[in-house]
Amino acid sequence: MLSTWFTGLATGLSLIIVIGVQNALVLRQGLRREHVGLVVAVCALGDLLLIGAGTAGMGAVAAAHPGALRVLSWVGAAYLLWCAIGSFRAAANPGTLGQTAPRSRSSVLGTVLAVTWLNPHVYLDTVVMLGSIAASHGPLKWAFAAGAMCASLLWFTGLGFGARALSGPLDRPSVWRAVDVLTGLVMVAVAISLLA
Template identity: 45%
Template sequence: MIAYFAGMKLGLGLIVAIGAQNAFVLRQGLRREHVFAVALFCAASDAVLIGLGVSGFALASEAAPWLVPVLRWGGVAFLLFYGLRAFRAAWKGGETLAAARGRTPVPLRGVLVTIAALTWANPHVWLDTVVLLGAVSAQFPGQGGAFAAGAISASFGFFFALAYGARALAPIFARPKAWAVLDFIVGVMMWSIAARLVLADV
């Protein structure tokens, strides 16, 4: 149980901060589009990545050091592009929650492609969640499964709470300015993460 709760605490600490993936989950929850599928995809992806980390991906990254710069610069390019999209949406404005619900829904495939990119092309997922969780799990010899289970439980709980809890914010996002502010914050966040990756001594 000590390993389980240690994994849960660390896993929650790594994913609770708003990031590209979390912002998208929040947005889908506000729009009430494919909420269950998005939350499940994120949680299941985390489960796979946590499994990779605990089973030795951290050691693999040491054996193949080229993985780190590839993930780093690929992530920078994607974050810059996604941030630009968010800034453009904030500049155009005019969206409301009512309009979002009334417009033609985005097909599930398109939503899953976006969330897959935000998840699997996110360098923080690999460098923090996978590598860090993998390294910390080594502190619990013979209890890696319990540690991973705790981290996976935190991931499932967080993503479903974020996706379905977003509905409580619906009255706020009935105003176009709220959407513009959200898009602007997402854009700043994406570019700030990209800047940290560029400047990081990785």
């Protein structure tokens, strides 16, 4: 059972560590020291729910309805391109933490919810892929799922609060320009992959 848990942990980490829109947002909010707990909680809870749904068998349902994922892809791509434009604008005029206006809790919550629930890659990775792999472990599927869920908790917590801890030394315009450009490029790349 413990080896199945470790397999779930390793698989979950291998999928989540790849830079994506969620990770870019968590990193950015951590560096801004702004509503980090909220962002980490929403991302981790979303993963927990989706991994649980996939393990419970929703992955087969999602795979059987590609039309729903296609609509979600178009909506997600449009939203990501809109967010990318904002990131590129910010990169054109980088500031420091003290120079940027803080975002409201509701604005950050809306963004993290959209990035979490409008991104079809999240469903493919958590519900379809992790759900399918969990199912292959038969009666130990929930041990695998628990490992994958722990991976999400560890990753988002470490990324968000680690970035917050490093925000002081990294609070320079050149760092913010790099973060904004990276965030914008990731969003454009994910949007293009959603439309492809």
